[in-house]
Amino acid sequence: MDFITEPMEIERRSMEIIAPHLSELHLDEAETKVYSRIIHAAGDVEYAPLIRIHPDAIRAAQEAFRSGRNIYTDVEMVRTGINKQKLSAFGGEVKCLIADENVAEMAKAEGITRSMAAMRTFGRELDGSIVAIGNAPTALFEVLRMAEEEGICPAVVVGIPVGFVGAADSKALLAQNGRIPYITVEGTKGGSPIAAAAVNAMLYML
């Protein structure tokens, strides 16, 4: 068994392997870092043509980080995956209400998912913040509804829910929204490590 055990070397080698898959996408340096970290987290170069980054998304996220804004996630796995040490250096926290008792009660009472109820509970806290969704299409639909109907406007939405029911539609709707800068992935693929990777890529550039 002969293998690389030095973390920085593993990462460097990985980015080297990913690079040729990005060469025809005309990405700037910051976009390249977000793409690379997403592909690294998925172990899947087929993400390359599916990633969508709004032109203002990275700058908006980084301004929000620097201003000490919080990150709001749909599930605990996204919270776990985000580099909280780096974020807290600016004063921000990662918040997730999926396991909250009141949220569970609201979900039951209204016949919605817990992640929808969690986003609804955050409400105006989302204004100017970073939203990171890695699991639940319903959470993303809810954030887009809140933007449309209540004028709630996060600085950026990293919306990369996963699955065969609603995920692709919710992400298409995010990419069509005319108000909020976003990072997303077309289609059914995605997940918590993918959303966390996009957030971390932007944090690591600061």
Next chain:
Amino acid sequence: MDFITEPMEIERRSMEIIAPHLSELHLDEAETKVYSRIIHAAGDVEYAPLIRIHPDAIRAAQEAFRSGRNIYTDVEMVRTGINKQKLSAFGGEVKCLIADENVAEMAKAEGITRSMAAMRTFGRELDGSIVAIGNAPTALFEVLRMAEEEGICPAVVVGIPVGFVGAADSKALLAQNGRIPYITVEGTKGGSPIAAAAVNAMLYML
């Protein structure tokens, strides 16, 4: 925006979409559940031909769960993704040492990754237990070394690390090991939600 918000209905519909992709794989009912939950977690039907389940793996994992054995994970995201309520009903816990200070010191002193040092620290605790690796190939290489050199023998290894450096090799080695039943995915794809999904699929059948 018209979308399904009832969690059981989302899951039922998702499994229905996945089913045709499994029809030619000749899976039994338990295997079908593990495959489906992995594909569901990845939003990626191309996992179907890449999943490998040792014939004894599901039975061995379920016996270990029922006996109150612990699950040992390489990273916190895998721990977060596992249904701990279901596991604790049998007396088991999910353990992860990636953030442990002594593990960090050992990793630094020996020039190995923290997840390798974590597995080495667990040592004989892994005998008869469930190991779930969703991120670090080096953790999987280390468990296989411990099995080979020290005769440490988990009941089952869910080994689905992700990435371009070492992941595919570590998973091939796991599938070739003659001692420990395993669940894995060929190639570079994988990740924490994938490993957690395989574990949860087996827990949910109990």
